[in-house]
Amino acid sequence: MRCFLLAIIMIAGIMGTKAQRVNFGAEAGLSLSSMAIRHQGEQVKAGMTPGLKAGVIGDVRFNDMFSVQPGLYFNQKGYTDNGIKTTLPYAELPVNFQFRFPAWHGHFFTGGGPYAAYLLNDKNIAFENQHIENTISNVKPFDMGININGGYLLRGSAFIRANAGFGFMNLNGNGNTENALRNCSLSFTLGYMLSQ
Template sequence: MKTTLLTTKPILMKKLMLSAIAILLASASFAQAKWGVVAGPTFSSYTLKVLGSKSTSDIITNFRGGVTLDLPIADEFYVQPSLLYTGKGGKGDFLTRDVKTNLHYLELPVNFMYKPEVGAGNLFIGIGPYLAYALGGNVNGNSIDFGNQAGELKRFDVGGNFQVGYELSNGINFGLYTDLGLVNLAGDGDSDNSFRNTSFGVNIGYKFGGK
């Protein structure tokens, strides 16, 4: 039974992500839906717990970028799914060695947005969950193994994110965001052994069609 559950869960998560991407693409024809692009630096770290001893890595700089879609649901309120590439990881000491971990994710955040008119543009505030799939990764240049065994990391990450910023009437926008991983990514993780992602960064983007 345990083997079946371990095998089925990644398949279900992959189907869920593919379905969400399909919905994102299908929503492009939604009346008044607005596409955008976004990119910027992301500053990431991870929280590690080994045998109950908890530590947080140093921050490393990565890149985050992709496409967004604003779907109006009420006056000044939107649902914003996005499809992003995002780099995560961190740097720390392990057995007196400097260890740098780089992780590469395809990430699907779905934010509930409030965009009131302020001045010549719109303030925006968003909050929601994200689902991410690890495309790959390395530790000091050596490839990471993904799976559910000791020494491996789980491919699927789930967490929450928050963003705030400002959008000009010509469609140019900029803001800040933070992601907090909620899933224990350690392959054989438990309450005393865990690995969780955290990141924050700056976004610069453009909404096609302007205000």
């Protein structure tokens, strides 16, 4: 996590010297998330649960087609297990590499990049499946993964975005290749850039 943050600071410093323009914005919307659960070598089906995703972003633009977007979000992830919903509130820091293409009265955009996240509260994590609960005694607070996103930006600076996130970290505190927890999420957000 510290190495990830240091890399972001270094990249931001380099980008700041070469960027043509730096903009800021905010976005919020719906997050639909679940967990990829592996218990004793077998996949366990977990349902999706809705949550809130909201945060602020920067847009470091190098030209009309390419920019780098760091952000800081509150992202409610989680899962549903046998009808019981569990919400996992994360502070999430993504860095997306974005490409955009003019169309109609704005631009289509697409991109992706890594993210790092920290679980803000792990007190309400529970598994209805007793075997899984006995295997998982604690959940690791740090998560890292990758985001893929796309959307449409209006000339008036409003935008809509769909984002898919896939966690790489095994969040099972006692995990191994046979017992694993990994976040996966899909979000739909509306946002506004302060200047374009």
